[in-house]
Amino acid sequence: MDKWSLKQESEETISMGEQKSRSRHLIDPEIISAVDLIPTTDLTESTLMEVRKNQSQMMQQIDVTQMFPVTLEKKVVPSYFSGPDIQIEIIKPKQSKRNKMPLYYSIHGGGMVLGSPVVDRPANASLAAQHGFCCVSVYYRLAPEHVQPSQLQDCYSGLKWCIEHAEELGIDIQKVAVGGSSAGGGLAAGLALYIRDQKEFEIHHLRLMRPMLDDRTSIAPEHPYAGEFIWTKQSNYFGWKSILGDEPGQEEISEYYVPARAKSLAGLPPTYINIGTIDLFIDEALFFAKQLAFDGVLVELHVYPGYHHMSPAFPDAHFSKEGARTSEYALLKALEIFDIDSNEYNAKR
Secondary structure, three states: OOHHHHHHHHHHHHHHHHHHOOOHHHOOHHHOOHHHHOOOOOOOOOOHHHHHHHHHHHOOOOOHHHHOOEEEEEEEEOOOOOOOOEEEEEEEEOOOOOOOEEEEEEEOOOOOOOOOHHHHHHHHHHHHHHHOOEEEEEEOOOOOOOOOOHHHHHHHHHHHHHHHOHHHHOEEEEEEEEEEEOHHHHHHHHHHHHHHHHOOOOOOEEEEEOOOOOHHHHHOOOOOOOOOOOOOHHHHHHHHHHHHOOOOOOOOOOOOOOHHHOOOOOOOOOEEEEEEOOOOOHHHHHHHHHHHHHOOOOEEEEEEOOOOOOHHHOOOOHHHHHHHHHHHHHHHHHOOOEEEEOOEEEEOO
8 A cells, every 4th residue: 555545544534533523622531531421412302201200210319408518498488470380499408507698590401301400419418518508409390391481480480489488588688699500591681681680589609500691502513522422402492492492592582591692791790601612512611601700790700721510520630629718719709708818718607
């Protein structure tokens, strides 16, 4: 075989490798096993029920009351929009550190079509035990069975109920944070915009982890590196089409459903965002952070090299620990429940 043939064969081999994976070489070694252990499968209408079933089986029903000195209570609260009642779950420390607890209102992820608050229980229980939070999670209605504004109304009703029953819950309505991961982050951002405009009450911190903010990502040209693994462009398209009840990218979509559509983010509370460089949502997270800064909102942005959408499954990885530390720090700082002194936390009692 001549040199030209060898060169051509080598180039073809490289080309085939690139076609097989355009971004594997960029993944942080500490979290690369996820792409082999969790096969990337595009979510569609035909696969949704099976994925829901498998996810439900995989979710460990961990008893956080055995892991942390906390209580867990489920409660059914009314909708403020004449919709069906909404279930929330409340995690509190057994012995509160304060007369009034700060409230962390948690919205779970799942691409708008999957998931439940179960996945956030350990983190919420840890927050309650270590820092005296009352953590409330909402069981919002899932798409495609329910389209917007169902999710906005459920999330808003759950939080409004907490504010109106602050004395019963023992919470401080001057120290309220809203947050979520992935779809939960997108719903949290939309909820924050709605709260800003309704002016019925205030929130004081917005916490967005790997947030799903922009339906237009699902119809944009393929990113050269982001979104190959775990949560793909096709799955994202299915999620957005399911919750909007229409094709993504249409004109006149409410910013409460798609936060990246907001003409102004002014008036939002201090916001924390983290994202991985090969996460499908990298561009929309960066643009959202830029818009927050432009509109005068205090924003803290962390971009983690080689991190994909399943990075939280590796809590001991370096940047996972860094994300946990910085997001907690931002939360405590925004709610003014500790003093910063020589980089040490001193909780206010």
